[in-house]
Amino acid sequence: MGSALDIHRFHFAFTVTYHYLFPQLTMGLALLIVILKSIALRSGDEHYHRAARFWAKIFGINFAIGVVTGIPMEFQFGTNWAEFSRAAGGVIGQTLAMEGVFSFFLESTFLGLFLFGEKRLGPIGHWISAVLVFIGSWLSGYLIVATDAWMQHPVGYRVLSNGEIALSSFWGLVLNRWALAQYAHNMIGAVQTGCFVMAAVGAFYILSKRELFYGKTFLRIGVYAGIIAAVLQLFPTGDIQGKLVADHQPVTLAAMEGLFVSQEGAPLAILGQPDVQKRRLDNPLEIPSMLSFLTYREWKAHVPGLDSFPESDWPDTIELLYYSYHVMVGLGTLFIAIMGLAAILLWRQKLFETRWLLWIVMLSAPLPYIANTAGWMTAELGRQPWLIYGVMRTAHGFSPRVAAGNAWFTLIGFMGMYTLLSILWLFLVYREIEQGPEPEIAHAADSSVVAKAD
Amino acid sequence: METLWFCLVAVMIAVYVLLDGFDLGAGAVHFLVARTPEERRQVIASIGPVWDGNEVWLLAAGGTLYFAFPLLYASGFSGFYLPLMMVLWLLILRGTSIEFRNHIKSPIWTPFWDFLFSASSFLLAIFFGAALGNVVRGVPLDDSGYFFEPLWTNFQLGDHTGILDWYTVLVGVTALFALMMHGALWIQLKTHSAVRDRSARVAAWTWWGVLICSGLLTMVTFSVQPQILANFKTWPAGYILPAIAIAGLAGVQFELRRLNERNAFLASCTYLLGMLTSVVFGVYPMVLPARNPAYALTIANAKAANYGLEIGLIWWLIGMALAAGYFIYVYRSFTGKIAADTDPHSH
Numbered sequence: 001m002g003s004a005l006d007i008h009r010f011h012f013a014f015t016v017t018y019h020y021l022f023p024q025l026t027m028g029l030a031l032l033i034v035i036l037k038s039i040a041l042r043s044g045d046e047h048y049h050r051a052a053r054f055w056a057k058i059f060g061i062n063f064a065i066g067v068v069t070g071i072p073m074e075f076q077f078g079t080n081w082a083e084f085s086r087a088a089g090g091v092i093g094q095t096l097a098m099e100g101v102f103s104f105f106l107e108s109t110f111l112g113l114f115l116f117g118e119k120r121l122g123p124i125g126h127w128i129s130a131v132l133v134f135i136g137s138w139l140s141g142y143l144i145v146a147t148d149a150w151m152q153h154p155v156g157y158r159v160l161s162n163g164e165i166a167l168s169s170f171w172g173l174v175l176n177r178w179a180l181a182q183y184a185h186n187m188i189g190a191v192q193t194g195c196f197v198m199a200a201v202g203a204f205y206i207l208s209k210r211e212l213f214y215g216k217t218f219l220r221i222g223v224y225a226g227i228i229a230a231v232l233q234l235f236p237t238g239d240i241q242g243k244l245v246a247d248h249q250p251v252t253l254a255a256m257e258g259l260f261v262s263q264e265g266a267p268l269a270i271l272g273q274p275d276v277q278k279r280r281l282d283n284p285l286e287i288p289s290m291l292s293f294l295t296y297r298e299w300k301a302h303v304p305g306l307d308s309f310p311e312s313d314w315p316d317t318i319e320l321l322y323y324s325y326h327v328m329v330g331l332g333t334l335f336i337a338i339m340g341l342a343a344i345l346l347w348r349q350k351l352f353e354t355r356w357l358l359w360i361v362m363l364s365a366p367l368p369y370i371a372n373t374a375g376w377m378t379a380e381l382g383r384q385p386w387l388i389y390g391v392m393r394t395a396h397g398f399s400p401r402v403a404a405g406n407a408w409f410t411l412i413g414f415m416g417m418y419t420l421l422s423i424l425w426l427f428l429v430y431r432e433i434e435q436g437p438e439p440e441i442a443h444a445a446d447s448s449v450v451a452k453a454d
Numbered sequence: 455m456e457t458l459w460f461c462l463v464a465v466m467i468a469v470y471v472l473l474d475g476f477d478l479g480a481g482a483v484h485f486l487v488a489r490t491p492e493e494r495r496q497v498i499a500s501i502g503p504v505w506d507g508n509e510v511w512l513l514a515a516g517g518t519l520y521f522a523f524p525l526l527y528a529s530g531f532s533g534f535y536l537p538l539m540m541v542l543w544l545l546i547l548r549g550t551s552i553e554f555r556n557h558i559k560s561p562i563w564t565p566f567w568d569f570l571f572s573a574s575s576f577l578l579a580i581f582f583g584a585a586l587g588n589v590v591r592g593v594p595l596d597d598s599g600y601f602f603e604p605l606w607t608n609f610q611l612g613d614h615t616g617i618l619d620w621y622t623v624l625v626g627v628t629a630l631f632a633l634m635m636h637g638a639l640w641i642q643l644k645t646h647s648a649v650r651d652r653s654a655r656v657a658a659w660t661w662w663g664v665l666i667c668s669g670l671l672t673m674v675t676f677s678v679q680p681q682i683l684a685n686f687k688t689w690p691a692g693y694i695l696p697a698i699a700i701a702g703l704a705g706v707q708f709e710l711r712r713l714n715e716r717n718a719f720l721a722s723c724t725y726l727l728g729m730l731t732s733v734v735f736g737v738y739p740m741v742l743p744a745r746n747p748a749y750a751l752t753i754a755n756a757k758a759a760n761y762g763l764e765i766g767l768i769w770w771l772i773g774m775a776l777a778a779g780y781f782i783y784v785y786r787s788f789t790g791k792i793a794a795d796t797d798p799h800s801h
Contacts, residue, residue, distance in 0.1 A: 064553035067506065068546040072539075074516055078531025079538055082600065085531075089524025090758030094766060097517030100510060101773030108507040109780040116503060120787070164524075166759035399532035401602035410539040417546060424550070428557055 007407040008080045008398040013380070014411065015072055017373055018418050022066035024372050027141055027187065028194020029059050030134040032221060037130045041123055051214055052130070053118070054437035055198070060115055061428050065421055072414070074100075080407065084387055084397035088165045091157050091173060092147045099143035107136030141190070142183050149179035151388050152379065153248055165391065181244055182379070185237040188229050189375060192335060193368040195226030199342070200365035201433055203358040211436045216352060219361070223346050227339040233332050239294075245382065246295045249389065251309040252382035255318045256325040257291055258284075259305040265289040266303035274322045279307070315384040324377035331371035338364055455763050456753040459522040460741065462770065464734045466518055470511035471582075471730060472723050477501040477508055478582075479637020481548065481575020482630065483660075484568060487641055487652040491561075494568050498552065499792045500644035504784060505552060509545070514777075521766060525599060525756040526741045533593055533601040534585065537617045541581050548574040576630070583629025587622030590679050590733060591615065592743035595750065611678065613745050621678055628671050631663035632726060635706065639719040646791050654710065657718070661707055668703065668729070672696070675736075679743060682736030692735045699728025 033055050040048030074096060077085050085093075110132040118126045150156075156172025157165050167173060199222025205215030246253045254260075258269050260279040268290035272281040292301040306314060315321050342361055345351040351358070383389055387397040480501050488494040520527045531538060547570050555567035594601045594615060606616035609623075618626075635657050642653035676683045686692050705721030737743055742751040757763065 060553070061557075064549060068549040071509075071513060071545055072542045074513060074520075075531060075538060075542060077520065078527045079535050080532070082528035082532035084528075085520065086525050086528035086599070089520050089527055090762045091521075093517065093521025093524060093527070093758070094762060097514065097521050097766070098769060098773070100514035100517040101770065101777065104510040104513055105507065105773075105777040105780055108510050109784055112503045112506065112784070117787075160759065164759065167762040167765070170762075170765040399528075399535070399600075400598070401600045402532050402535045403602075406535055410536075413539065413543060417543060421546075421550065424554065428554065431557075 002404065004402070004404040004407065005395055005398055007404045007411065008402070009394065011080055011407050011411045011414075012076055015069070015076065015414055015418075017376070018414075019066065019069040019073055020372070020376065021369055022062045022069065023137070023141070024190045024193045024369065025197060026059055026062050026066055027137050027190040028192065029055055029062075029198070030130075030137045030194075031191055032194050032198055032225065033059065034127075034130050034134050035221060035225070036217075037127045041127050047213055047217070049123075050437045051217055054214070054432070056115055057432050058429055060111075061425065061432070063111060065425060069418070069421070080399055080402060081387075081397050082399035082402075084392065087163060087392060087397075088388060091165055091167045092150060094167060094170070094173060095143045095147040095150070099140050103136045103140035103143065107133060107140065110136065138187065141187060142179070145183045145186055146174060146176060146179040148379070149176045149182050152182070152383055153178035153244070154388050154391055159391070165388070178244055178248075181237070181240045185233070185241045186372075186375075188233045188237055189368070189372045191229040192226060192233060193372060195222045195229055195339075196335075196361075196368045197365050198222035199226060200362045203362040204433065205436070206352055207355065207358050207362060211438075214437045219342075219351060219358075220346065223339060223342045223351070223361075226335075227343040230332070230335040230339045234336065238329075238332065243295070249382060250304050251306065251313050252315060252321075253295070254304060254306045254309070255315045255321050256378060256382060258318075258322045259291065259303060260307060262303065262305040262308045264292065264302045265300050266291040266305075268294065269326075271326075274319055276318050313385070315381055317381055317384070321378060321381040321384075324374040324381060328371050328374040328378055331367055331374070335364075335368065335371070455760060456522075456757040457739070458767070459518075459757070459763055460734075460738065460753045463515060463519050463522060464731070466511060466515035468727055468730045470508070470515055471726055473508035473511060474505070475633050475636050475726060476640035476719075477505040477637070478575045478579050479633035479635070480641050481571050481637070482579055482634050483638050483641070483653070483656050484572040484575070486656050487638065487649050489648075491564060493649045494564070495556075496645050496649050496792050497641055498555065498568075498571075500641055502552070503788055506549075507781065507784065509549075518766075518770065521758055522763060523741055523751075523753070523756040524758050526751050529595070529599050529601065529751060529756075530589075530742055533595075533603055534588065534617070535602065536605055537581060537585065541578065541585075544574040544578050544581065548578065579630045579633040580626040583626035584617060584622040586629065586733065587625030588615075588617060589742060590625070590675060590682075590737065591619075591621050592679065592745045592747075592750070595742070595744035595746070597749060599749075599751070601744075615745065621674065624667065624671055624674070628664070628667035631660050631667055632722075632729075635660040635664055636719075636722045636726065639706070639715070639722050643715040643719050644792050657706070658710060661703075661710070664725075665703060668699075679736065681740065681743065681747075682733075685736050685738060689735075692732075695728055695732040695735055697728070699725050699732060702726070702728050 033052055036048055036052040036055065039045075040052060077089075077092075077096070110129045113121060114126065114129040114133050117129065121129060150173055153176060155176050156167060156169035158168045160166055198218045202215045202218030202222055205211040206219065242253075245256070257266075258272060258274045258281045259266055260281070265288065267286035267288045269281055270285045270287065272284035272286070275282050289299045292303055293299050295301065295303060306318075338360060342351055342357060345354050345357060385393055385395070387394040480497055484494065484497055488497045516527075551567040551571035551574065555564055555571065558564070588603070591611065593603060594613060604616050606618040607614050609616070609619045611619055611621060638653045638657040638660060642650050642657060645653065702721050702723070702725030705724060706718055709718035709721050739753045740750045741753055741756050744750040
C-alpha cells in the first residue's frame with residue numbers, strides 16, 4: 001500500500017467507516033424514540049417521556065459526531081476523487097444535493113426543537129418533531145444509499161462524447177431497484193444497532209439492579225423490535241440483495257462465497273480460508289449444493305465461479321471481501337438466535353430473571369456495529385475493481401494532482417482526530433447511561449459537590 | 455440555464471455567509487465579549503438553536519455546486535486539497551465544541567471547549583476569506599482543468615501561487631474583521647447588560663477594521679483580477695452592488711450610534727451581501743478564474759448536462775421553499791434576548 005490510488009481508497013474507506021458508526025445508531029434510535037414518544041403520548045405515563053429524553057441525549061451526542069464526521073464525506077468526492085466527480089458529478093451530485101436540501105435542513109431544524117423545545121411545543125408538537133427527525137434521518141439514508149446504488153448498478157445515464165456521464169432519467173436514478181433493495185437491508189441493519197444498544201442498556205440496568213422500570217422497558221422494546229429486524233435482515237431483504245448481486249455482479253458473488261471453480265450444485269462455504277494464489281478454499285466446511293439453491297432456488301443450478309471471469313474483473317481484495325461477507329452473515333444469524341431466545345423468554349416473562357442471557361444481550365451491543373461495517377465492506381469491496389460498476393474503474397477515479405504524501409497527511413490527521421472523538425464519545429455516552437433516565441435524582445445526591453465546584 | 459444555476463449557487467453561498475457568518479463571528483469574539491462562565495453561556499445560547507442549521511447551507515451549497523458544475527467541484531476541491539481538509543478539521547472541532555460544552559458543568563471542561571470553539575471560529579473566518587481571495591485572484595489551472603496549490607510559496611502573485619499570498623491574507627483579514635463585526639452585532643441583538651455592551655464596543659472598533667480593509671481590498675482587487683473592472687464597464691448597472699455594500703457599512707455605523715440593534719445587524723447583512731454579489735458579478739461568467747485566463751473554468755465549460763440542470767431546478771425550488779419555511783419558523787420562535795440565568799438545557 002503506497003500508491004496514490006491505495007491511499008485515496010483507504011482515506012475514503014477509513015473516514016466513511018468511522019462516520020457510519022454514528023448514523024447507524026441515530027437512524028435506528030430515531031425509530032425507537034418515536035415508539036417511546038408514541039407510548040408516552042397514548043398512556044400519558046411520564047416514565048416514557050423520561051425514557052425518550054434519556055435516549056434523545058444519547059441520540060444528540062451521536063448525531064453531533066455523525067454530523068461533523070459526515071461533512072468530510074461530501075467534500076471528499078471532490079478533494080480525493082476528482083476524476084470520478086468530474087465525470088459523474090452531474091448524476092450523483094443530484095442525490096447528494098437532495099440530501100442536503102431535503103433531509104439536513106429538516107433534521108437540523110427539528111432536532112433542535114426536539115432536544116430543547118419540549119416545554120414550548122407541548123406533547124403533540126414534541127411528538128411531531130420526533131417524527132420529523134425520524135423522517136429526516138431516514139430520508140438522508142435513502143439518498144446516500146441511492147448514490148451508492150448508482151455506483152453499484154448504474155441506471156438512468158448516458159455517456160457523452162467528452163466522457164461526461166450525464167443524467168438521462170431522474171426517476172431511474174431515484175428509484176433504482178438496487179437502491180430500494182439496499183435501502184431496506186441497510187435500514188433494517190440500523191434498526192438492529194438501535195435495538196441491540198437499547199436492549200444492552202436495559203440489560204445493564206437490570207443486572208446492576210437499578211432503574212428497573214427503564215431496564216425492563218428498554219429490554220422489551222429492544223428485544224421485540226430486535227427480533228423482527230433480525231429476521232427481516234436475513235429474509236427477505238438480505239435474500240433480495242443477494243439475488244441482485246448474483247444477477248448483476250456474478251463475479252462478486254463468486255468472490256464473496258469463495259467459489260473459485262464454476263459448478264453445478266455449488267456448495268455453501270460456512271468456514272474456510274480462501275487461498276487466491278492456489279485458487280482454492282482451505283479447511284472448508286461446506287453445505288453441499290446449498291449455494292445453488294439459495295441463489296437460484298434449484299439444487300443443481302450452475303453457479304459461475306471466479307474461473308468464469310477474466311482476472312482483471314475480479315475484486316482486488318478477494319480475501320477481505322470473503323471475510324467481510326462471512327462475518328456479516330455469521331453475525332446476522334447469531335442475532336436471530338440471541339434476539340429469538342430473548343423474545344421467547346420475554347414472552348414467557350422469564351427474561352428479567354435469566355441473568356446469563358442478560359449478560360449476553362449486554363455484551364452484544366458492539367456486534368451489530370461490526371455486522372453493519374462488514375456489510376458495507378462487502379458491498380464496496382465487491383464493487384471493485386469498478387468505481388461505477390461496468391462504467392469506470394476505481395483506478396481512474398482519484399484526483400490526479402493530489403499526491404500520495406498529501407493524502408497520507410490528511411489521513412493521519414483524520415485518524416488522530418477520530419481517535420480523540422472516540423474517547424470523548426465513550427466518556428459522554430457512558431456518563432449518560434450511568435446517570436440514567438432520571439438524572440435530577442442523581443443530581444440531587446451530588447448537588448453539594450457541584451455547588452462547591454461552581 | 456447555467457447562468458441561472460450560477461446565480462442560485464451564489465445565493466446559497468451568500469445565505470451561508472450571512473447565517474453561519476454570525477455564529478462564526480460570535481465564536482471569534484467569544485472571549486472578547488464574555489468574561490464569566492455565565493456570560494459565555496449566553497453567547498453559546500445565542501447561537502445554540504441555529505448554528506447547525508446555518509452550517510447546513512454550506513453542505514447544501516456544496517451539493518448543489520456538485521451537480522450543477524461538476525468540473526468546478528472536482529478541480530476546485532482537489533486543487534484546494536490541503537486548506538479544505540483543514541477547514542473540515544476546524545469544522546469538526548467547532549461542532550463538537552458547541553455540542554459538548556454544555557454536557558458537563560465544570561471549570562475544566564467548559565473553558566476548554568470555549569477556547570476550541572473560539573479558536574476554530576477565528577481560524578475558519580480567515581480560511582474562508584483566504585479561499586475567496588484565491589478564487590478572485592485565480593489559480594494555476596492548466597489545460598487539464600486541474601491545479602494543485604501548496605499552502606504557500608513566496609507570498610507573491612506569480613504563476614506559482616500558494617493558498618496564502620499577500621492578497622489572500624488581506625482578504626482573510628478582511629473576512630475576519632467583517633465576521634467579527636457581524637457576530638458582535640448578533641450577540642448585541644441577542645443579549646443584554648455586560649455582554650451586550652462589550653459586543654457593541656467590539657462591533658464599533660471592528661467596523662474601522664472592516665472599513666480600512668475593504669477600502670484597501672477594493673483598490674488592489676481591480677488590478678489583481680482585471681475581469682472585474684471589465685464587467686463593471688460592460689454592465690454599469692452592476693455598480694449598484696458595491697454601492698449596496700457601502701450603504702450597508704455606513705448603515706452599521708449609523709445604527710450603532712442610534713442604538714438600533716436589529717437594524718445594525720441587518721445593515722451588516724447588507725454589507726456582506728453587497729460585497730459578495732460584487733465579487734460574483736465581477737468574475738462572471740468564470741466560476742474559477744485561472745492565472746492564465748485561457749484556462750479559466752466558466753459556467754459554460756464546468757456545467758453539467760442540461761437535463762440534470764432542468765430537473766434539478768424543480769426539486770431545488772421545492773426543497774428551498776421547505777427549508778425557507780423551517781428557517782422562518784425557527785428564527786421567529788427564537789426572537790428576543792437570551793435570559794441571563796436560565797437553565798443551560800432549556801435555551
